[in-house]
Amino acid sequence: MKVVITGATGNVGTSLLAALRAETAVDEIVGIARRPAGIDEPRVRFVTADVAHDDLDPIIRGADVVVHLAWLIQPSRDDRQLHAVNVDGSRRVFEAAARAGVKALVHASSVGTYAPGPKDRAVDESWPHTGIPTLFYSRHKAECERLLDIMEREHPAMRIVRLRPGLIFKREAATGIRRLFAGPFLPGALLRKELIPVVPDVPRLRFQAVHSLDVGEAYRLAVVGDARGAFNVAAEPVIDPEVLGELLGARRVPVRGGVLRTAADLTWKLRLQPAPAGWIDLALGVPIMDLTRARTELGWAPRHSATDALSELLDGLRDGADYPTPPLASGTGGPARLREVLTGIGGR
Numbered sequence: 001m002k003v004v005i006t007g008a009t010g011n012v013g014t015s016l017l018a019a020l021r022a023e024t025a026v027d028e029i030v031g032i033a034r035r036p037a038g039i040d041e042p043r044v045r046f047v048t049a050d051v052a053h054d055d056l057d058p059i060i061r062g063a064d065v066v067v068h069l070a071w072l073i074q075p076s077r078d079d080r081q082l083h084a085v086n087v088d089g090s091r092r093v094f095e096a097a098a099r100a101g102v103k104a105l106v107h108a109s110s111v112g113t114y115a116p117g118p119k120d121r122a123v124d125e126s127w128p129h130t131g132i133p134t135l136f137y138s139r140h141k142a143e144c145e146r147l148l149d150i151m152e153r154e155h156p157a158m159r160i161v162r163l164r165p166g167l168i169f170k171r172e173a174a175t176g177i178r179r180l181f182a183g184p185f186l187p188g189a190l191l192r193k194e195l196i197p198v199v200p201d202v203p204r205l206r207f208q209a210v211h212s213l214d215v216g217e218a219y220r221l222a223v224v225g226d227a228r229g230a231f232n233v234a235a236e237p238v239i240d241p242e243v244l245g246e247l248l249g250a251r252r253v254p255v256r257g258g259v260l261r262t263a264a265d266l267t268w269k270l271r272l273q274p275a276p277a278g279w280i281d282l283a284l285g286v287p288i289m290d291l292t293r294a295r296t297e298l299g300w301a302p303r304h305s306a307t308d309a310l311s312e313l314l315d316g317l318r319d320g321a322d323y324p325t326p327p328l329a330s331g332t333g334g335p336a337r338l339r340e341v342l343t344g345i346g347g348r
Helices: 011-020 079-100 136-154 171-181 212-224 241-248 257-269 278-285 292-298 306-319 335-342
Strands: 002-006 028-033 044-048 065-068 104-108 159-165 167-169 198-201 209-211 229-233 251-254
Touching (some): 011 212, 079 104, 167 212, 167 306, 198 241, 212 229, 212 292, 241 306, 257 278
Parallel strands (some): 002 028, 002 065, 028 044, 104 159, 159 229
16 A cells, blocks of 8 residues: 655654554555655655645555645744645645545544534534634634535545544654744743643633644554544543643633733734734634544544643653654754744744
């Protein structure tokens, strides 16, 4: 089986490559990334290409399965570039896969594709996937799902899988996650658990997380199995202020969601951090996902708890942990993360 993976050097891509190392059903892997990979992986041939511009047909030709992970979260201030990669680039990947006659297309969707929903009960994959309108990430995920709806109608023989994970953490992704969401001004020394005395107790602040290696395993199962359709992917427990307080040994302080949003909006506009306020809307808006289908139809179960995954990330942020691919490497931000400042913190 030949598998082509876009976004192969990112948080999930590197975890999928790890999951495929011992997979005997796969004998050829092509990893696509915008920048040279920076790593060697057994059985993987890396190709440098941009899904938004480059000819994908010769790369995908002969593939049995295409896994589409490529996605931009930054530059958060450039809507045109984000849409060109996330939506137009995804369309180009889907169309190239159809022209190549691949047997299966596995797409990286997200909890962010869902419309606002309940926090006091779990919803299954039939919940409306129309997104949170105030965040480009959510809008783009929803647009891509609509493209896949069309693909399913036009190419019924193609097995299409949509994985919808919660927040994805691992230690080695800490530097990359910091660059995407916190920026260069967050002091790593302050991320020690004992130095975080309080956590915001915000109504509807309940979210799901999962370890990146467990997500990589979910993608492996989607590649080699016969499942099709959408699958929610997350680990227990649901993380809320009470769980956060216990994890950090911190006191809960009541805070209104609007206060968090205003702070995020102000610091983004002042270019103090790269994440727009829509991320707060997503955190407070998306529903809690029911995980039954992933367990019963995909055969997936996480090996790490959600709190273990979050603890790994916090430890990695404190220690400056990274991985030697451009999306995850500390050197990508330049010395002392100077390049992040010079490019406008979310501007490029």
